[in-house]
Amino acid sequence: MNKNLLHIRNLSIGYGSKIVAGDLSAIVPSGELICLLGSNGTGKSTLMRSICGFQPVLGGLIVIDNREVHQLNEKELSKQIAVVLTDRVVVPNANVQELVGYGRSPYTGMLGRLNAADKIIVARAMEQCGIAHKKDSLLTSLSDGERQKAFIAKALAQDTPLIILDEPTAFLDLPARVEIMQLLRDIANTSGKSILMSTHDLDLALQLSDRFWLLQNGGPLITGSPEDLLLKNAFQKMFQHKGIVFDNKTGLFKVMHAQHSQVAVKGHGFEYVLLRRALSRKGIKVIRANSDDCNRVEVNKDAQKPFSLYIGDQCIQSEDSVEVFVNRVLAAKSLLEVQSESCVLSE
Numbered sequence: 001m002n003k004n005l006l007h008i009r010n011l012s013i014g015y016g017s018k019i020v021a022g023d024l025s026a027i028v029p030s031g032e033l034i035c036l037l038g039s040n041g042t043g044k045s046t047l048m049r050s051i052c053g054f055q056p057v058l059g060g061l062i063v064i065d066n067r068e069v070h071q072l073n074e075k076e077l078s079k080q081i082a083v084v085l086t087d088r089v090v091v092p093n094a095n096v097q098e099l100v101g102y103g104r105s106p107y108t109g110m111l112g113r114l115n116a117a118d119k120i121i122v123a124r125a126m127e128q129c130g131i132a133h134k135k136d137s138l139l140t141s142l143s144d145g146e147r148q149k150a151f152i153a154k155a156l157a158q159d160t161p162l163i164i165l166d167e168p169t170a171f172l173d174l175p176a177r178v179e180i181m182q183l184l185r186d187i188a189n190t191s192g193k194s195i196l197m198s199t200h201d202l203d204l205a206l207q208l209s210d211r212f213w214l215l216q217n218g219g220p221l222i223t224g225s226p227e228d229l230l231l232k233n234a235f236q237k238m239f240q241h242k243g244i245v246f247d248n249k250t251g252l253f254k255v256m257h258a259q260h261s262q263v264a265v266k267g268h269g270f271e272y273v274l275l276r277r278a279l280s281r282k283g284i285k286v287i288r289a290n291s292d293d294c295n296r297v298e299v300n301k302d303a304q305k306p307f308s309l310y311i312g313d314q315c316i317q318s319e320d321s322v323e324v325f326v327n328r329v330l331a332a333k334s335l336l337e338v339q340s341e342s343c344v345l346s347e
């Protein structure tokens with residue numbers, strides 16, 4: 001069992017007399033990647049800023065390495081926690097190597113000169129983050145993903161037991177989001193550092209994080225491994241809104257489609273699933289065809305045109321495109337439909 005690097009107990013966070021969230025208790029074990037999730041405005045950034053010592057807490061405790069965070073001075077804190085913020089921080093005229101070098105500032109003298117050991121740490125951090133080939137590039141010339149890697153390398157060079165990142169995947173496309181999450185996963189695995197990051201990428205967090213902190217509106221935090229929270233239906237409860245359902249088995253959200261009519265369909269396989277999906281998006285529920293259904297759709301995956309429409313037991317149309325076939329079904333809907341109102345989940 002990893003030792004606990006940080007814990008928060010009965011924490012209240014907010015601004016002045018306004019409590020954003022209270023009754024927050026959680027742990028950060030060493031060497032874990034922890035994802036903080038919650039709806040917009042629940043206070044994720046406020047919580048992270050509070051843990052970093054950037055703003056006062058309204059009650060409770062934050063303890064890192066057996067010391068209360070708000071009793072540490074700036075230099076002591078910078079040796080415990082490295083922070084990567086959401087905002088596109090502008091560091092004018094700095095190249096990647098200089099930025100990562102700033103990560104060494106808690107250890108360098110007044111002039112910020114890097115010694116040989118610092119330079120090795122900076123080079124290693126750039127290497128680990130896959131940004132060494134851009135070491136001489138200005139930050140302003142980098143893509144969002146490359147810039148994020150440079151800031152993570154700076155945090156790594158700071159050599160703290162805890163790295164905190166506020167939405168590090170916010171501006172990135174899917175491959176870059178996966179790459180950054182995998183990089184953070186790799187850092188936690190190989191360096192033993194703990195990483196606490198906020199994110200809205202539930203699907204990636206479910207696959208890559210060791211632990212969730214789920215921030216409820218007003219508090220408390222629900223914490224645990226992804227699998228234990230799935231067992232407890234924690235995500236369903238948290239994200240359940242009208243028309244959206246979280247599927248525990250797949251870890252995906254599904255959208256409710258209102259169904260106004262139905263059609264009998266015979267068939268199976270991938271083609272059947274795709275047709276059912278397209279029909280349900282158009283408000284048509286698919287029911288299994290019985291042997292006495294003269295008006296029906298048949299899906300034959302081995303046929304050149306897999307989708308066929310039968311009216312009065314006569315095949316009146318065959319198509320190989322789902323889109324074209326669904327339009328045919330819609331045109332013939334009055335012949336096929338049995339009126340019924342219901343809802344199904346998207347596939």
Ligand SMILES: Nc1ncnc2c1ncn2[C@@H]1O[C@H](COP(=O)(O)OP(=O)(O)OP(=O)(O)O)[C@@H](O)[C@H]1O
Binds near residue numbers: 047
């Ligand atoms: N400087 C501030 N002064 C007063 N209230 C603030 C301040 N900053 C944020 N808030 C309020 O605190 C609440 C939580 O904001 P916060 O940015 O922490 O939420 P969040 O969970 O990070 O949101 P998001 O997912 O949208 O980034 C919001 O109601 C916000 O309006």
